[in-house]
Amino acid sequence: xxxxxxxxxxxxxxxxxxxxxxxxxxxxxxxxxxxxxxxxxxxxxxxxxxxxxxxxxxxxxxxxxxxxxxxxxxxxxxxxxxxxxxxxxxxxxxxxxxxxxxxxxxxxxxxxxxxxxxxxxxxxxxxxxxx
Numbered sequence: 001x002x003x004x005x006x007x008x009x010x011x012x013x014x015x016x017x018x019x020x021x022x023x024x025x026x027x028x029x030x031x032x033x034x035x036x037x038x039x040x041x042x043x044x045x046x047x048x049x050x051x052x053x054x055x056x057x058x059x060x061x062x063x064x065x066x067x068x069x070x071x072x073x074x075x076x077x078x079x080x081x082x083x084x085x086x087x088x089x090x091x092x093x094x095x096x097x098x099x100x101x102x103x104x105x106x107x108x109x110x111x112x113x114x115x116x117x118x119x120x121x122x123x124x125x126x127x128x129x130x131x
Contacts, residue, residue: 004059007033010042011063023122038066039074057089064095064102075109094118
């Protein structure tokens with residue numbers, strides 16, 4: 001059973017999202033994820049959840065490179081709007097890039113251990129979601 005009650009995928013790659021959803025569906029105890037195509041859509045969705053006092057995501061799979069708002073900008077914006085009395089979600093960065101710059105940026109957000117190279121397979125999801 002996963003410790004994560006609400007999962008969110010933020011990625012503009014439809015094929016990657018499809019694969020992630022299939023991997024999550026293979027785990028019976030995992031809820032259907034929220035899906036956003038970019039960071040700005042996710043920020044707007046989170047703001048609405050905060051206004052409505054709805055349950056916020058506890059786990060986020062976040063693509064680094066997206067149009068409109070990428071992963072790093074999303075994290076900065078999320079940190080600004082996240083309610084102080086709520087625990088921040090666990091975030092896993094995803095990328096198809098092997099750029100050293102992305103790895104260094106992950107360190108600035110303390111996410112170097114939560115850094116996944118695409119494609120992300122079901123086995124990886126099981127390892128990180130089901131302790």
